[in-house]
Amino acid sequence: MIRAGAVIIAAIVALGLAGCGLDDDGGAAATYRIAFLLPESKTARYESHDHPAFVERVHELCPECETLVSNAGQDAARQQAQAEAAITNGADVLVLDPVDSAAAAVIARHAETAGVPVISYDRLVLDAPVAFHVTFDNEQVGALQAQVLVDAVADRRDDGVLVVLNGSPTDDNAALFRSGASLVLDGSDVRIGVETDVLDWSPDKAQEAMERALATLGRDRVAGVYAANDGMAAGAIAAMKAAGIDPLPPVTGQDAELAAVRRVLTGEQHMTVYKAVRTQARVAAELSIGLAETGEIPAGVRSAWVDSGNGMVAALLLEPQAVTRETIGSTVVADGFWSIAEICGGLERECTEAGLIDSPAGYDVRVPAP
Numbered sequence: 001m002i003r004a005g006a007v008i009i010a011a012i013v014a015l016g017l018a019g020c021g022l023d024d025d026g027g028a029a030a031t032y033r034i035a036f037l038l039p040e041s042k043t044a045r046y047e048s049h050d051h052p053a054f055v056e057r058v059h060e061l062c063p064e065c066e067t068l069v070s071n072a073g074q075d076a077a078r079q080q081a082q083a084e085a086a087i088t089n090g091a092d093v094l095v096l097d098p099v100d101s102a103a104a105a106v107i108a109r110h111a112e113t114a115g116v117p118v119i120s121y122d123r124l125v126l127d128a129p130v131a132f133h134v135t136f137d138n139e140q141v142g143a144l145q146a147q148v149l150v151d152a153v154a155d156r157r158d159d160g161v162l163v164v165l166n167g168s169p170t171d172d173n174a175a176l177f178r179s180g181a182s183l184v185l186d187g188s189d190v191r192i193g194v195e196t197d198v199l200d201w202s203p204d205k206a207q208e209a210m211e212r213a214l215a216t217l218g219r220d221r222v223a224g225v226y227a228a229n230d231g232m233a234a235g236a237i238a239a240m241k242a243a244g245i246d247p248l249p250p251v252t253g254q255d256a257e258l259a260a261v262r263r264v265l266t267g268e269q270h271m272t273v274y275k276a277v278r279t280q281a282r283v284a285a286e287l288s289i290g291l292a293e294t295g296e297i298p299a300g301v302r303s304a305w306v307d308s309g310n311g312m313v314a315a316l317l318l319e320p321q322a323v324t325r326e327t328i329g330s331t332v333v334a335d336g337f338w339s340i341a342e343i344c345g346g347l348e349r350e351c352t353e354a355g356l357i358d359s360p361a362g363y364d365v366r367v368p369a370p
Contacts, residue, residue, distance in 0.1 A: 031062070031064040031065055031066070032062065032065045032066075032092040032093070032289065032292040032293075033065070033066045033067075033068060033086075033089065033090050033091045033092050034058055034065060034066070034067050034068070034091065034092065034093050034095065034285070034288045034289070034292065035067075035068040035069075035070070035083070035086035035087075035091040035093070035094045035095065036051070036054050036055070036067060036068070036069045036070075036095045036121075036284075037070050037072070037079060037082055037083055037086070037094060037095065037096045037097060037107075038050065038051065038069070038070065038071040038072065038097050039071075039072055039074065039079065039097050039098060039099040039123070040071065040072065040073055040074040040099065040200070040201070041071055041073060042074065042200070042201060042202065042203070042231055043201060043229065043230075043231060043255060043257075044255070044257045044258070044259075045255050045257065045277050046071065046097075047071065049277045049278050049281070049337075050097075050122075050277050050278075050280070050281045051069055051071075051281075053277070053278040053281035053282050053285075054067070054069070054095070054281040054282070054284060054285045055067045055069065055285075056282075057281065057282040057285035057286060058285045058288070058289065061285070061286065061289050062289055065289070068086045068089065068091055070082035070085075070086070072099050074099055074200050075099065076098075076099040076100040076103040076104070076170075078099075079098065079099045079104070079107070080103070080104075080106060080107055083096065083107040083110070083111070084107075084110065087110065087111060087114050087116055091116055092116065092292040093116065093117055093118075093119065093288045093291050093292045094107070094111050094116055094117070094118045094119070095118075095119045095121050095284050095285075095288050096108070096118055096119070096120060096121060096125060096130075097120075097121040097122045097123055098120075098123050098125050099170065100170040100171075101123055101124060101125060101126045101170065101171060101172035101173075102126050102127065102170070103170075104125045104126075104128070105125060105126060105127045105128035105310075106128075107125070107128075108120075108125050108128035108129060108130055109128050109129070112128075112129050117131040117291050117295065118130045118131060119131055119132050119133070119134060119284055119287060119288055119291065120132070120133040120134070120135075120308075120313070121133075121134055121135075121280075121284050122134070122135050122136075122173070122280070123135070123171055123172055123173050124172045124173070124306060124308055124313070125308065126172055126308055126309045126310075127308065127309040127310050128308070128310050129310055129311075130308065130313055131291060131297060132287060132291075132297045132301075132302075132313065132314055132315065132316075133306055133308075133313050133314070133315035133316070134280055134283055134284045134287065134315070134316050134318075135173070135280075135315060135316075135317060135318070136275045136280070136317060136318045136319070136320050137317040137318070137319060137320060138173045138176035138177055138180065139176050139177075139179050139180035139183075140180060140319070140320055141176075141177055141180060141254060141273050141275070141320045142176065142177035142178060142179060142180025142181035142182075142183075142184075142228075143180035143181065143183060143184050144180075144273055144320060144321075144322045145177070145180075145181055145226060145228070145252040145253075145254065145271070145273060145322075146180070146181035146182075146183075146184035146185050146188075146226065146252075147184050148252065148270065148271045148322050148324065149162070149190075149224050149226055149250055149252050149270070149271075150184060150185070150188045150190055152224060152250035152270050152271075153190060153223045153224040153249070153250055159221060160221055160222065160223025160224070160249075161190075161191045161192060161193030161194075161217060161221055161222065161223060162185070162190055162191065162192045162193060162222075162223060162224050162225065162226055163192075163193060163194050163195075163210065163213045163217070163222055163224075163225045163226070163236070164181075164185075164192055164194070164195035164196070164225075164226040165196060165198050165206050165209055165210070165225065165226065165227045165228060165232050165236060166178045166195065166196065166197045166198065166226075166228050167197070167198065167201055167228040167229060167232075168197065168198060168199055168200050168201050169197045169199065170199075170200075171201070174197070174201075174228060177228050177254075178228075181226060185226075190223070190224075193213070193216075193217045193221060193222070194212075194213040194216055194217060196209050196213075198228075198232055201228075201229055201231060201232060202231075202232075202235075203231040203232060203234050203235035203238075204235060205235070206227065206231070206232035206233075206234075206235030206236055207235035207236065207238050207239045208235075208239075209235075209236075210225070210235060210236040210239035210240065211239045211242075211243075214239065214240070214243050219240075219243050219244070219245050222240070222245070222249050223249055224249045224250045224251070224252075224270075225240075225249060225250070225251040225252070226252050227251055227252055227253055228252075228254060229253060229254040229255055230253035230254060230255045230256070230257040230259070230260035230269075230272055231255075231257070232253075233251050233252065233253035233260060233263075233269050233272075234259065234260070234263075236251055237251055237263070237268055237269065247267075248267075248268055250270035250271075251268075251269050251270055252269075252270065252271055252272075253269055253271065253272040253273070254272060254273040254275075255272065255273070255275065256272045256273065256274040256275070256323055256331075256332050256337060256338075257272070258338055258342060258343070260272045261323065261328060261332060261338060261343055262343060262347060264323060264324065264325055264328065265325060265328065265343065265347055265350045265351065265354060266347065266350055267325070270324065271322055271323060271324045272323045273320050273321065273322060273323065274320065274321045274322075274323045274331045274332050274335075274337065275318065275320050275321075276318060276335060276337075278337070279318065280318055283316065283318075287301065297314065301314075301316055302314040302315065302316060303315065303316050303317050304316075304317045325354055326354070328343065328354060328356065329354070329355060329356050333356065340356055340357060343356065344356060344357055348360035
């Protein structure tokens with residue numbers, strides 16, 4: 001299902017690019033500079049998946065084109081400086097994943113003044129003009145997390161409550177995750193004991209927030225933990241393990257980081273959300289070449305409109321998928337996001353039980369356990 005979706009998206013974009021000045025061999029007829037501005041590296045996906053997939057696709061379409069890739073390290077001022085440097089260095093398009101969705105308006109307005117179009121990547125730039133937005137259905141992400149959690153805590157509801165660790169308040173996506181989750185949680189009979197936003201999506205801050213929640217609620221009252229991403233899930237799990245909680249209650253996550261998938265396999269984390277970020281990055285690369293060539297997004301790519309506060313922005317919303325122990329094989333493995341060797345190194349017994357390998361004895365461990 002993931003592969004089919006990726007093929008459909010690629011086909012739509014290819015049709016849109018067919019008239020965008022590509023040469024007979026499918027490469028771009030001109031040379032462009034495409035800037036890809038990433039927000040941080042605490043979330044593993046950006047450097048392990050988004051970055052290489054974007055660069056690879058740009059160079060597939062346009063071998064002579066140059067990619068200017070920067071990572072702001074969760075510093076909005078640094079990202080602004082990186083964007084200004086890219087524009088100064090002749091970037092034809094900015095593909096911007098903002099550290100701070102509101103603060104990034106300065107970048108988008110500067111780019112507009114310089115005549116450089118902006119594709120808002122993953123996180124929406126607020127209150128500023130952007131040409132397009134490539135992201136996932138982020139309300140659906142929150143709803144998936146919440147529904148799996150509600151189902152998992154069915155036997156823990158007597159006196160138990162949830163701890164809710166939302167994403168960073170500087171990230172517009174965090175508000176969408178929270179909105180989708182709230183629709184599910186508010187309609188359930190599960191009570192929320194503590195809810196807090198975690199600045200910068202920091203695992204350390206999530207661990208501290210979980211420690212405070214345990215002090216407030218008591219270690220025996222936590223029925224489940226809604227953690228908005230995998231890094232924060234790791235922080236929450238560390239706090240509970242330090243408090244001696246065993247077994248751990250169900251914990252959610254997002255991004256299908258390798259460490260998180262392995263925690264799902266062992267039962268420390270109940271679920272994560274897989275987003276086909278390599279598809280997202282490749283689509284953004286394709287659109288950036290088309291935008292540089294024609295000044296317009298190819299027709300037929302938009303699947304939705306989103307409100308940026310500066311007007312409605314055409315967007316492509318990709319579909320997320322919940323990953324549990326039972327669906328690791330049909331999601332992240334089937335899509336080639338992580339290999340069996342990467343997931344199962346040192347966890348052969350768990351992989352056998354989950355049906356990912358035939359037997360521990362016959363498995364050749366090629367990748368050492370992290």
